[in-house]
């Protein structure tokens with residue numbers, strides 16, 4: 001049984017169902033859908049989709065990226081990574097709704113059942129782990145996979161309740177019209193206490209914008225809200241004309257508080273396992289949150305193919321994943337610091353280091 005029909009939950013559902021498992025996915029929402037925004041799927045995520053037979057569907061709806069450019073907020077180039085020159089295949093820009101569609105179809109086609117309006121309110125590990133639903137029903141299964149995101153109920157069952165903390169960063173996200181002629185390139189503009197990422201989507205007639213700013217507090221009750229495009233334009237008013245052009249096209253924008261919790265100590269126990277953001281939410285500065293969920297799904301299904309006890313298989317899953325995801329979380333935190341430097345000489349030194357060392361793309 002899988003809790004959560006997000007990127008991680010749907011992927012593991014297909015991976016397990018293809019191996020012959022009887023899989024049910026419980027999703028709290030009334031429909032399987034996603035916010036209108038883009039996602040970068042780098043080759044480590046795309047390889048999972050390829051292995052699950054979904055890369056053709058992905059490439060039909062995504063754009064294959066050719067480069068990632070890091071630039072100063074005044075527009076000056078810092079480093080350009082030409083992906084066509086690297087020995088890697090499958091770096092995609094995809095609309096999140098399209099990826100979720102592909103994964104949901106993929107899970108259903110493999111035989112998984114997707115059940116909507118099933119809000120999980122309690123998870124009890126044990127010989128036969130139990131899931132309690134908001135509608136009063138209780139379900140048991142051989143294995144419960146918590147793919148229920150940042151506010152995971154499954155995580156709390158294994159690690160104790162802990163509220164995610166505000167990272168002092170907020171993100172605006174918008175999709176604007178584009179002319180279909182832009183280069184297939186992610187552009188990252190780095191300024192003091194802020195950065196902005198933009199890349200084309202779908203047939204190039206849309207453009208994704210993510211703008212991150214440091215902020216002392218998050219006052220809103222919900223974690224995301226619609227915002228006035230003028231607030232975003234004002235916050236990035238000193239960025240170069242290209243950015244002003246993107247921002248000028250925004251009609252509707254959402255603002256998110258970026259919240260996290262530490263990488264979970266216990267990823268499994270009593271027939272319950274964690275994956276994706278439930279185990280390791282990362283700051284959106286490396287385009288790796290969703291890719292880590294894809295990797296988790298593959299490794300978890302791969303380990304569950306083994307013949308050992310469930311506990312031993314899940315322990316191997318945790319040991320294959322925990323250090324890697326912790327490294328990615330740390331690297332994303334480090335990028336936040338590097339992208340947002342405000343002191344001139346330090347910015348110069350950081351940009352020089354990027355030129356010499358390259359870097360992974362933020363989201």
Ligand code: FAD
Pocket residue numbers: 003004005006007008009026027028029038039040118119120121147148149150151152153171173256258275276277278281282284287288289290291293363
């Ligand atoms: P989620 O996508 O959070 O899915 C969890 C699912 O579980 C949801 O469908 C939810 O409704 C369901 N659920 C939750 N609780 C319950 C419950 N109690 N009962 C039943 N169902 C439940 N990553 C990228 O790779 N690229 C990006 O461009 C990017 N941009 C981001 C921008 C922002 C502002 C943020 C906040 C994150 C971004 N991320 C990005 C990170 C990425 O979105 C996540 O890492 C990824 O979606 C994690 O997938 P998941 O399946 O683990 O969790």
